[in-house]
Amino acid sequence: MEVELLVNGKKEKIKIQSNVTLLHLLREELMLTGTKEGCGIGQCGACTVLLDGRAVNACLVLAADVQGKEVWTIEGLAQHGELHPLQKAFIELNAIQCGFCTPGMVMVTVALLKENPHPTLDEVKEAIKGNFCRCTGYKKILEAIQQGADEIGRKV
Amino acid sequence: MKKRGWGVACTYFGMGNTAKPNPSSAFVEVCEDGSAIVLCGVADIGQGSDTALGQIAAETLGISPERVNVVSKDTMVAPEAGITSASRQTYVSGNAIRFAAEQAKKILLKEAAEYMEENLIDLESKDNRIFVKENPGKYLTIEEVCTRLRKRGILVTGTGTYTPPTPEALDPETGLGIPYGAYSYGTQIAEVEVDTETGEVAVLNLIAAHDVGQAINPMAVEGQIEGGVGQGVGYALMEEMIVENGIIQNPSFSSYLIPTSLDIPQITSIIVEEPEPTGPFGAKGTGEPPSCPTAAAIINGIYDAVGVHITSTPVTAEKVYKALKQKGKEGG
Numbered sequence: 001m002e003v004e005l006l007v008n009g010k011k012e013k014i015k016i017q018s019n020v021t022l023l024h025l026l027r028e029e030l031m032l033t034g035t036k037e038g039c040g041i042g043q044c045g046a047c048t049v050l051l052d053g054r055a056v057n058a059c060l061v062l063a064a065d066v067q068g069k070e071v072w073t074i075e076g077l078a079q080h081g082e083l084h085p086l087q088k089a090f091i092e093l094n095a096i097q098c099g100f101c102t103p104g105m106v107m108v109t110v111a112l113l114k115e116n117p118h119p120t121l122d123e124v125k126e127a128i129k130g131n132f133c134r135c136t137g138y139k140k141i142l143e144a145i146q147q148g149a150d151e152i153g154r155k156v
Numbered sequence: 157m158k159k160r161g162w163g164v165a166c167t168y169f170g171m172g173n174t175a176k177p178n179p180s181s182a183f184v185e186v187c188e189d190g191s192a193i194v195l196c197g198v199a200d201i202g203q204g205s206d207t208a209l210g211q212i213a214a215e216t217l218g219i220s221p222e223r224v225n226v227v228s229k230d231t232m233v234a235p236e237a238g239i240t241s242a243s244r245q246t247y248v249s250g251n252a253i254r255f256a257a258e259q260a261k262k263i264l265l266k267e268a269a270e271y272m273e274e275n276l277i278d279l280e281s282k283d284n285r286i287f288v289k290e291n292p293g294k295y296l297t298i299e300e301v302c303t304r305l306r307k308r309g310i311l312v313t314g315t316g317t318y319t320p321p322t323p324e325a326l327d328p329e330t331g332l333g334i335p336y337g338a339y340s341y342g343t344q345i346a347e348v349e350v351d352t353e354t355g356e357v358a359v360l361n362l363i364a365a366h367d368v369g370q371a372i373n374p375m376a377v378e379g380q381i382e383g384g385v386g387q388g389v390g391y392a393l394m395e396e397m398i399v400e401n402g403i404i405q406n407p408s409f410s411s412y413l414i415p416t417s418l419d420i421p422q423i424t425s426i427i428v429e430e431p432e433p434t435g436p437f438g439a440k441g442t443g444e445p446p447s448c449p450t451a452a453a454i455i456n457g458i459y460d461a462v463g464v465h466i467t468s469t470p471v472t473a474e475k476v477y478k479a480l481k482q483k484g485k486e487g488g
Contacts, residue, residue: 043409094375097383098202125417132409135202136379137386138417 005066007032008076016063023047023058025066026073034074034103038132045131048104049073055111057130074103077110085155086110086148095144097135104131109145117153121146158349160360163456165449166343170336171441172244172320179319180249181235184213184256186264186312190284190299191223194256197234198249203443204376205245211372212250212436216257217264218281219298243441244320246372247338250436251318259314264301271304272296321434338432338440342366344385344449346421348457355477359389359421359454366425369432369440381425381446388450390415396470 004013007030014029023040026032026049035058038046042060049058050072077084086106089095096102105128112119112127119127124145125138133141172178182196194213200206206226214221227234237249261281268286269276272294280289287295302312320337327333347361364381371377394413398405406412431438451469459465464479 039409041408094204094379096202097204097379129416129418132414132416134387134414135383137382137384137423138415138420139382139423140379142417 001064003063003067005068006070008072014063018064020063021059022049022051022056022061022063022066022071025063026058026071032073032075036100036103038100038104043132044101045104045108045128046101048107048131050107050111053111053114055108072107072110074106077106084110084148085151086145089144089148089151090141093140093144093147095136095140101131101133101135105133105141105145109148113149113152117149119149157352159352159461160347160349161457161459161461163346163348163453163458163460164343165346165452165456166341167445167448168339168341169243169445169448171242171247171338171340172336173239173242175324175326175333175335177319178238178242178244178248179317180237180245180252181315181317182237182249182252182256183235184217184253184260184314184316186217186219186260186298186302188299188302188306190219190297190302191225192217192219192257192260194224194226194253195234196226196228196249196253197231197237198228198245199240200228201240203240203245203380204373205240205249208246208372208376209249209253212439213253213257215437216254217261217298218286219284223284241443243340243443243445245441245443247432247435247440248318248320250372250439251434252316254436255316255318256314257316259316260312261314263305263310263312263314264298267305267310268296268301271301338369338434340367340369340440340442340445341428341430342445342449344388344446344453346450346453346457348454348461350458350461350476351473352462352480355473355475355480357393357454357458357471357473357476359393359457361424362389362421362450362453363424364426364446364450365428366442366445367428367430368442369435370429370438371427372437372439374427377427377442378425380442381427382423384442384444384446384448385423385450386415386420387447389419389421389454391447392451392454392469392471394419394470 001018002015026035036046038044040059042057047058048055052069185193198205210224210226211221214224284298285295322334324333343365345363349358362385432440
């Protein structure tokens with residue numbers, strides 16, 4: 001079957017098997033490998049992307065169900081060669097070690113900040129509870145999210 | 157009701173593979189434009205070895221870190237640097253790289269000494285320049301020195317290799333011997349809160365002090381401490397591998413529980429620098445040590461809070477609850 005959708009602002013028309021996930025579509029068909037497969041069963045959050053503005057686990061979404069919808073992945077964050085404030089903060093504060101959880105962490109935060117531009121620390125912890133990290137102990141990730149949020153707040 | 161307590165635990169942890177050689181090698185070249193290449197087969201799995209090892213080369217050569225290019229991922233061309241494990245890469249590969257950089261630097265210093273008509277011993281290499289220690293205004297840039305050498309057909313390269321000192325095989329009968337060349341020491345203090353009705357344990361604060369010899373990159377060291385503490389909390393309270401007849405019964409994140417952002421305490425890292433004589437600029441490793449004393453500190457904190465001593469991990473709410481009930485029965 002064929003599915004047509006917007007990915008990072010660009011119209012894509014892709015032929016897929018009817019039983020593949022959005023994660024498969026992004027990684028294998030569109031070669032957007034920034035989104036990671038950590039478990040494939042919706043438990044780790046490494047595959048978090050925005051679907052019509054909401055954070056979802058791409059491994060739990062059927063590609064067939066995204067017809068006519070809008071998806072944003074980590075690749076869509078940097079604009080005109082400039083990194084997104086969250087990306088800058090993650091790099092600056094050493095919130096990235098192996099990097100596997102990072103795209104999911106950043107995308108779930110983008111979704112959070114859309115709803116709640118000035119979250120408290122507890123609200124941030126709650127928002128990322130579905131994104132596992134084994135390397136960092138979460139501390140620098142939480143700091144980077146707060147720095148990124150402050151930076152976005154300043155720009156607005 | 158909720159009761160709080162504090163617990164302390166210490167660790168010492170050997171650097172490198174146990175009681176056997178585990179060498180690393182490296183090549184260093186200083187290029188004509190004054191930048192440097194470090195070739196070393198170290199797998200950076202996110203801990204930041206590319207950065208720290210680049211810094212070690214930069215510091216040794218006197219070149220800015222941004223001008224040092226670490227090539228590590230291609231094992232077809234990079235010399236062997238052993239496993240990224242055993243908290244060994246900063247310590248072992250760091251030394252190999254330092255030795256390689258020292259060899260390259262000797263070529264630069266000799267040339268600079270001849271041209272400036274100074275004694276080798278009076279020269280220093282720093283901030284991309286080779287200058288007279290007592291008269292820094294008299295200098296050559298490293299780029300100038302390399303260009304001069306190249307005109308005469310001399311390239312600036314060095315090779316280094318290192319294995320930790322005196323690892324010997326342990327006595328097969330007694331187990332005695334010298335297993336490691338260096339040790340890292342750490343102490344952690346945990347503040348815990350125990351719910352006496354449910355047995356649930358929350359770790360509120362975790363202060364982790366770790367002796368790393370010399371922190372080459374303090375932010376990366378903090379990352380290792382914080383990550384290790386996270387793993388230690390999981391080991392203490394949540395993680396249990398259930399195996400029956402050789403088959404893992406809980407091979408998924410919903411059944412083998414690891415800490416989420418909601419499970420982590422407030423972590424305070426304290427970097428202790430007691431130089432390791434055998435380490436590069438006094439540095440040694442800190443990959444594993446931060447995950448070692450955490451469980452013990454938490455368990456001691458539970459004892460401080462409610463007077464029960466749990467002796468197996470994970471310390472589940474059920475174990476604490478049962479122990480509290482038992483303590484109650486014994487009138488304790």
